[in-house]
Amino acid sequence: MTEVSCRDPNLVMRLARLGSIHQSRLSFMRILTRRMAREGWRFEQTAFEINDQGVGHAVYTAHGPERAYSLIAYAHDLPAEKRSDRVIAEAWDATFTLFDGIPTGADIERLSQNIPVQEAGRVKGTELSVSRANRSVRLWEHVVSKLAAGEQPDAAQIDAVGYLMRTTAVYGSGKLGAADREMIADRPEFRVPFQVEMLSVYLTRWFVRDLVQYMADTRAKALGASAAKLDPDLARSMGIGNSTGLGMAPFLLNHPVLFSNWVQVRETALQRVRGVASATADEIAVFNDIFARNKQSVANWHSEHPVQLEKLAALQADVDLISAKLEDEGLAQSSPWESLYQWSTQSLTVEGQEWLVSLMLEPYGDLVDDLADEMSADNTATFRIAGAMTVARLREVLQDVYGWALKTDWSLAANKARAWYVSEEKLEPRLxxxxxxxxxxxxxxxxxxxxxxxxxxxxxHWPEETPVAEFLLRHPEHRHSVRRAQIANRAPYAEIRDNTISEDVLPIDMLRCKLAFFGAMHFDPRSDRWVRICMYGNAPYPEELSTRDGDFWVYPDAQSVAKEG
Structure with a gap:
């Protein structure tokens, strides 16, 4: 190994770079599927009581090494005029909860009065998450009608949408009375952040596949015929969609320690890989395979948003540059990853640099996967202000972390054009x-x-040796800023080093950053404040986890890439 430092927070924590992060082997979805495959989780459908109108409930149970978790899904007959992805919606095509254990009939009945109404209902500590989803109406009808007619749906139409249902919210961590994270954080399977939510979505995808097949079977039976069974490859190509809006953006600002840990882990993983003295033939083969598959993934990425179109064009050009670089020099030289990384900083756009960073981690699971357990955070201690810190030291911290801000002219309207507030009606963040x-x-x-x-x-004008506590007695209005500065002093990647209220701020940069850590791909912004994504597209279904790859499923299948080539 050669000595390499982690990247400077002043480089990493700019919004343009955070908004260019891509999923990696340290993304939450892949951490979960890798664990379930490694530990041999067992899955079963224990109930499917859905009528011919598509109304009823189903239960899907995942058995881990020590505990079981059950997705309870409620299917509804939703009139078209009530279907909305907005947070103010009051009805959905399906609603869900992830139950801690195996529910009784009484549990299912109790939850049937609460889960379908979401915010209007209440749950308790046996419920770990609450979520809802709507159909992609045109694709849903296409798949049902084709299968009912004994035919397979059109692959091009499936590819254009990517999912049969999209979630509009997946709530955990105490929402609506569900279990607080502290109640489950010490369980190995939930030590990594958002594993509850990722498991809920994974099981939701299974239910959606079963429901669309059931509705096709029901329609065909009414006609005295038999429906076709959805082709496994087509089923696997579909994930669960998600519409994520402005409400998620403040998360990164409101959870500085947690956010720092996510970025720190990614940067430490990059540091370790850059320090590899030489790559083995197997490591080079893995990288080349994933590179080819990811190159195809970029080619399959479509968007109509001008900002994303520009970034996609730049990324495709960057991928061609990397291809040429690899063909000319390969990876057999000493310190190959450090050499490739340093070249990228001079030759690629920020989008291309971060795409390559994620790719470089892929051959090195043994080197970086252990870092996943460091991604959670206990925020309790960080909220205590260190009153003994001197004014002089606080000034040094402010200059280090907020140097960019101290150089900003805050009297200019353009630099403070926006304001974050909470809507009175839905208690949701707005800009x-x-x-x-x-x-x-x-x-x-x-x-x-x-x-x-x-x-x-x-x-x-405060003397340098004055304790911060004395300053705050006179100026309590600055407590939140002192706390943030002290957090950033201990957690180097805690603070976004950019203006979050300027006239040209793009909240989608914050949305994409968080969603990339989830494991999302093919971001499709619909404005500067909301984005559509697809989760678990191409992932193995539960019954396939033992026979198909539980990790590299995010990339197009190697055989299909070979055909494209």
């Missing part, structure tokens, strides 16, 4: 125009750079 809407008095503390600059100015 408004500061100088066009009466929202400033409701502004949330989601502009750390501006607030840190105000703190720095307030410290100007």
């Amino acid at each position: 408004g125009e500061r100088f066009e809407e009466p929202i400033e008095e409701y502004e949330q503390p989601l502009a750390p750079g501006r607030d840190a600059t105000q703190l720095f100015a307030a410290l100007a």
Whole structure:
């Protein structure tokens, strides 16, 4: 191994780079499927009580080494006029909860009065998540009608959408009375963040496949015929869609320690791989295989949003540059990954650089996968302000973490054009125009750079050896900024080093960053504030986990890539 440092937070934590992160082997979906395959989880459908109108419930149970978890799915006959992906919707095509253990009939009955109404209902500690989903209406009808007619659905139509249902919310961590994370965080299978939510979505996909087949069978039976069975390859190509809006964006700002741990793990993994002195033939073969498959994945990525179209064009050009580089030089030289990384910083766009970073980790599961257990966080201690810190030291921290902000002219309207607030109706985050809407008095503390600059100015005339506690007794309005600065001093990747209220801020950069850590691909922004993605596309279904790859499923199948080539 050669000595390599982790990348500077001032480089990594810019919004343009965070908004260019790609899924990797340290993404939450892949961590889960890898674990389930390795540990030999067993799955069973224990109930499927759905009537001919597609209304009823089903239960799917996952048996891990020590515990079982059950997805309870409620299917509804939703009128078209009530179908909406907006958070203010009050009815959905299907609603779900992930139950801790195996539910009794009484549990299913109790939850049938609460899960279908979502926010209007209440659950308890035996429920780990609450979620809902809507059909992709045109593709759903296409698949049902084709199967009912004894034919397979059109692969091109499936590819164009990618999913039969899309979730509009997957709630965990105490939402609506569900179990708090602290109740389950010590379980090995849930030590990594968001494993409850990822398991819920994984089992939801299984239910959706079964439901569409059942509806096709029912329609064919009514005609005195038999439906075709959905081709396994077509079924596998479909994931679960997701519409993610502005409400998710503040998460990264509101969970600085957790966010820092995610980025720290990714950066430590990159550091380890860059330090590899030489690559073995097997490691090079894995990289070349995944490179070819990921190259095809980029070619399959479509969007109509101008920002994403520009990034896609740049990424495709970058992929060609990497191909040429590999053909010319290969990876047999000493420190191959460090050499390739350093070349990328001079030759590729930020999008291409981060795509390559994720790719470089793929051959090195033995080297980096253990880092996954370091991605969670206990925020309790971080909320205690260290009152003994001196004013001089606090100034140093502010200059280090918020240097970019101290150089920003905050008197310019363009630099503070936006304001984050919470809507009164749905208690959801919103981003408004500061100088066009009466929202400033409701502004949330989601502009750390501006607030840190105000703190720095307030410290100007305080003696250097003064304890921070003494300063805060006089200026309690700066407590949140002092706390954030002290957190960033201990957690180097805690703070986004960019202006989150400027006129040109793109919230989708924050959305994409979080979703990439989930494991999402093929981001399709519909505006600068919401994005559609697909989860678990091409993943093995539960009954296939023992026979198909539980890790590299995110990339197109090697055989299909060979045919394309």
